[in-house]
Amino acid sequence: MxxxxxxxxxxxxxxxxxxxxxxxxxxxxxxxxxxxxxxxxxxxxxxxxxxxxxxxxxxxxxxxxxxxxxxxxxxxxxxxxxxxxxxxxxxxxxxxxxxxxxxxxxxxxxxxxxxxxxxxxxxxxxxxxxxxxxxxxxxxxxxxxxxxxxxxxxxxxxxxxxxxxxxxxKKDKEKFSDKLRKYLKEEESMLCQDCKTRIKKNVLRVLDCKKESCVQVARNAPNILESLxxxxxxxxxxxxxxxxxxxxxxxxxxxxxxxxxxxxxxxxxxxxxxxxxxxxxxxxxxxxxxxxxxxxxxxxxxxxxxxxxxxxxxxxxEPRKVSRVVYIATIGDEAKIRGIQIAEKIRIKSNSCLTVLTDIKGASLKSQMRSADKNKAKLVVILGQDELKISKATIRDMAKQEQIPIKLDNVVEEVIKRMGL
Ligand SMILES: [Zn+2]
Ligand SMILES: [Zn+2]
Structure with a gap:
């Protein structure tokens, strides 16, 4: 069985x-x-x-x-x-x-x-x-x-x-139903069996019957907007x-x-x-x-x-290959803390629509970039020690292969914008 x-x-x-x-x-x-x-x-x-x-x-x-x-x-x-x-x-x-x-x-x-x-x-x-x-x-x-x-x-x-x-x-609907019924009675021979029954029981539905001959009849039917x-x-x-x-x-x-x-x-x-x-x-x-x-x-x-x-x-x-992943790559201990903070801000700002990943292994920048690639990240935010000192960061668009320097304060906004939210 x-x-x-x-x-x-x-x-x-x-x-x-x-x-x-x-x-x-x-x-x-x-x-x-x-x-x-x-x-x-x-x-x-x-x-x-x-x-x-x-x-x-x-x-x-x-x-x-x-x-x-x-x-x-x-x-x-x-x-x-x-x-x-x-x-x-x-x-x-x-x-x-x-x-x-x-x-x-x-x-x-x-x-x-x-x-x-x-x-x-x-x-x-x-x-x-x-x-x-x-x-x-x-x-x-x-x-x-x-x-x-x-x-x-x-x-x-x-x-x-x-x-x-x-x-x-309700009144308009009744008025129109009467008008439509009169019109359909004259065209009854053109209608399908279901629509013939609908004239008596559910007249408005004749208007959205998919049968070709009924579509023809409906095309010339009175307009409901004229009964409002x-x-x-x-x-x-x-x-x-x-x-x-x-x-x-x-x-x-x-x-x-x-x-x-x-x-x-x-x-x-x-x-x-x-x-x-x-x-x-x-x-x-x-x-x-x-x-x-x-x-x-x-x-x-x-x-x-x-x-x-x-x-x-x-x-x-609809074909789509849009990634919703953002990777925050960091160099140095101070950058790691900032990275965690920025990642959390992006998650909140995007209503959790984006997946934001950070380094949790203490890996090298090279290995973090590999991880970003593996996770199909669209953007990588790079936070380096020296950049951090002058309140700057870099956003890398992985598909376009371009790097954009940006003020640290604007990173969250920019990521949200570039991810199309
Ligand atoms: Zn009305
Ligand atoms: Zn029909």
Whole structure:
């Protein structure tokens, strides 16, 4: 008898585990610098929480949930996403008392029984945030900025795109759904079987069907932005202006609707062109009615979730040979002490993003340089006895093979800058 892991559920083994740990660690540091605090909810919840929030006619609820009865006959579901359980916890523990604008983040596994393929596991992992307590576009702007900057500068992922749209408030969404239904009825013969059902049950989803004939129909569909009421239109405009001013690139995408019923207002999606058919690495949006719908207070909220498997796939596709190692080479006892101090300052200043090595053997300069080379250091800081007397040091860029003399006081700054942080 040969045991295997369940189809679509994957082991994470070394050396890949180090990439996972690295992302998790960096995400925590970055998120906490924005005032986010971590929340961990159980992986299993009452089924009705997901049906009520995601929507009973959505793909997730009708086809993808791991739902089963426990010994007492209660219907339980392995969480397919993180937002509904967090809103449940928010209401259950009156978390609004902690802070009127609560910023929560989570890292953990989610479960959906889709057909497994590359980049789509049945147990997959997300890094996500929920900001609960603001109705303003400013919260949307900060959430999108943090997500974009974390991907770009902290995870060092390039080439992704942010697609942005607004669904308007509940009323706008209903108004648009009616309009869209009318239009689709006339084009019904062109639609796939699934979309024919969607017209009745989940009409917005017709807009992001991938079947060619449906894409054609969607292209000429009415634009949701034309159904927005004045305040919603104004909010969306302000969000776009803010993002442009803080240099966050986005593409306004009229057919972006998201597959979960709870979204209203801003919605967005991040895609990476190297990932093929499963090109989304994350998505999010506003859900101003969800807290109330689940029995809590009326309170605005916005969040996103990033798929860790997809981010790692995209990172692996981008060739990179960037070393994050700095070596401090020292000559003489006084220099050794200064070397230890400088190394520690660099570690702190880089938020532990850099690996900083010093001589711990009392080795010669030649042998230290060999060690720096072996450890693939990008920079070597050389501290010599004579240089130290005039408060100077030398930075050697190993790839460029150049030596830069520098004031001792500026070494930490210069290393951080040259390492691209
Ligand atoms: Zn509106
Ligand atoms: Zn279709």
């Amino acid at each position: 040969k045991y295997k892991s369940i189809r679509g559920m994957e082991d994470i083994l070394p050396p890949d585990i180090y990439i996972w740990r690295d992302l998790e660690k960096k995400a925590r540091i970055d998120l906490e610098s924005y005032g986010y605090v971590e929340i961990r909810t159980p992986v299993i919840e009452d089924t009705s929480i997901f049906v009520r929030s995601i929507g009973e006619d959505t793909d997730i609820v009708t086809k993808e949930m791991y739902t089963f009865k426990d010994k007492k006959g209660r219907s339980l579901t392995l969480r397919p996403e993180g937002t509904a359980p967090i809103v449940r916890a928010y209401i259950e523990h009156s978390l609004d008392k902690i802070s009127p604008e609560l910023k929560l983040y989570y890292i953990g596994p989610m479960f959906r029984s889709e057909r497994p393929q590359k980049g789509r596991s049945r147990q997959f992992h997300q890094i996500g945030v929920e900001v609960i307590g603001s109705n303003s576009y400013l919260a949307d702007a900060e959430v999108i900025m943090q997500m974009s900057n974390m991907l770009r500068y902290v995870f060092k992922l390039n080439g992704f795109k942010i697609k942005l749209n607004s669904l308007g408030c 009421c004045l305040p919603c239109e104004d909010n969306f405009k302000k969000l776009k202006t803010t993002l442009t001013n803080i240099k966050i690139k986005f593409e306004e995408t009229k057919n972006l609707v998201r597959g979960l019923d709870y979204y209203t207002g801003t919605v967005f999606e991040v895609t990476h062109p190297d990932l093929g058919a499963q090109d989304a690495i994350g998505a999010g949006g506003r859900y101003d009615n969800l807290t109330k719908d689940l029995g809590g207070p009326t309170i605005g909220a916005v969040g996103y979730a990033l798929g860790m498997e997809r981010i790692i796939m995209a990172l692996k596709k």
